Amino acid sequence: MLKNYFKIAIAVLKRRKFFTFISLFGISFTLTILMVLTAFMDDVINPTYPDLKRDRSLYIGHVELRNSKEGWMNRSSPSFYFLNHYAGSLKTPVNMTIFSTNTAASAYVNNKKVVLDMKYTDAAFWEVADFDFTEGKPYDKSQIDGSQPLTVITEKTKADYFGGEQNVVGKYIEADNIRYRVIGVVKNPSVTSNTYYASLYLPYTLSKFNYKNTDIMGGSNAVLLAKTPVDREKIRKEYAQLVTKIPTGSKEMDQLFSHADTYFGDKVRGLMGSGTETGQRRFLLMMSLAIGLFLLLPTINLVNINITRIMERSSEIGVRKAFGASSKTLVYQFIVENLILTLIGGLLGVLFSALALNFINQSDILEGLHLSLNFTILFYGFIACLVFGILSGVYPAWRMSKLAIVTALKAQ
């Protein structure tokens, strides 16, 4: 039966090449956009180098102080002290790292300017994040405690600063008027993986900012590592429990909020959350609304074309009905035909997305960004195809099944 439908569908597609072209153009283009978007989201949400333990990690990126009476609010990243003192006292995490947000500094080599993003880290940073070293090794705890001017640089920094030199370990890089000895070189992290992204990694004891400062806010982030993904819930609760006991340290602010979130949760909270509100519901609502609106026009267009195509086949439908085919069979047949059409469009869409992604990767719009298609994305693409095919097929099929036999046969 299905094989028959398939044959009919192909025959119909061949008959009206122009309509086929319009339908395929609409479907494949829409899917390309959706798949590029999914690939981007996939890159942002799923573990990418060097953030490979993301499914076991919890991120603390914000602390928020509030005055519940006046509604004043102050939100920023926590201080090193805050993270070390409070988050550091948690029992469940198996490892934890604290590092600063990036500060930009200029370096000048051979009358050329290189802007460096500096990140100050502790020693555990190199255990929690999975950096690939192409040269040398990371600095360890004793070197950090000794405030040795060491640095780990990325390959991009190596190319920018040292030009074509082969081995740079042991050489000196001058940034922010201090000479640092290069101890290791790592592969470039992607800008989208912005937790760990930087171009120059330094021991936190070298920071010009006072890391002993006991203020609550102050430009640091922490990543807590759980033993298993499930353990994260325990850590989250333990941290939430702990936060309720932390004093706000100021007379004007009476509430303090800080959360250990998953990667996605932390990003969404940064964009839309506040207080105890995670912002995830709002984020999902806005995303689905945007995608829905975007899909609306191609769907209406496809419905329009499908109706036209179906009416063209009214004599065929009339004959089948006259010989006793039920409305249900006809609707089913048409939806299957339409799904075949959408799937062909989907295949083209995959092809176009591969080209588009290749273009995005080549053009280097975002530093270190490398998007690719994988099974997750293809799966979402397939789901989108099905939804699209059914949505645009149901109404025309219903219209067709309502056709009276006499009119259908007479039309030709």
Add this chain to the structure above:
Amino acid sequence: MFKHLFKLIWNKKKQNALLITEMLVSFMVMFAVFSMAVNVYRNYKIPMGFEYENVWVINLANSPKFKTADSSVTYYRNVRNTLMSMPQVMEVSYSSSNTPFTGSFMSTGYKYKGKQFNNISYYQVDNYYKKAFNLQLLEGRWFNKEDDAAAYRPVVINQSFKQEIFGNDAAVGKNLDDYDGKTDQKRNKIVGVVADLKDHGDFKPTDRGIYSRADSGFYKWMSRIIVKVAPSADAAFEGRLYKTTAGMMKQAVIDIEHFTKKRDAMNKENLTPIIITTILAAFLIINVALGLFGVLWYNINKRRGEIGLRRAVGASGNSVSWQIVAESMVLATLSLILGVFFAVQFPLLNLFDLSTGVYVNAIVLSVIFIYLLVFICSLYPGKQAAAIYPAVALHEE
């Protein structure tokens, strides 16, 4: 004639309803795109109001801290003298961190004769700021030494803010109260009016702004040094400027940026979403155009008998193709009436922070666009209809 067209459309209302929906949604898409485009274009036409070529900014983090305000003032006076003594430095000025093209906002409120003015961009700058950016003075004067010992707090406001408070009256010499209306402090006395600065990039509008003269407390938290350099200043000089600054402030983290580059980065940031939306809209419209074309074309084929009959009783080819085009235009009109009804709600309900002029322009542009689109899409099917021979068409029946 039109009555007849309406009758024809009404007879096929089911199919036409879908076409109308499609045109309606296309209209809304175009309305959104044009609103954005018109807004961007209007902002682009606003003059910059300042010069940023060869102006650099030294960003200081962790700048030196002093026990007293006076010692910080003395310290930064010396820093300025040292930088000014460098050969290619033309001007040095201190500013709060909301320098142009940074995306950093500071705002405050004021009262004038009991009337409240909120969300005024607030800049704290020194005597040399005007010269560094070559601001255009419209009235009064910029800050200078005579403000040092003044009993009032001197402020300069920009044209938009002046227009809102004083209209066409003179502003210089008037006093503004703080937002809480307390008058026991030093009064804010307006000493000058400058042209608006378009300091959030080429495609963003100007704000109402006020410039307050840097007081001694300001220097305790100093973080931005604006340096105007000679056109001949190059990267080697930038390196020297960096060394000199870093030599004076051992503890500070220093970063030098050029305002031309900051402007480019900001423009890119503002334009990227607009470009992406435009590309998406363009593809959607191509999609719709092809769809409309296909459906109209098919409709002609289905009405061969009717058209053949019209030709047989004497209608010319032109009048037949005119009828096809006119039918589509009536359909477009119906959907546009609906669309404009929805679009008008945006300025009426003030949904986004855009002026009514932008919406009106956008509505007009998108109406023209949809008419053109429908006209072009129905032109060829119309022509095809005109080519139908009555004998052939009627023979089929």
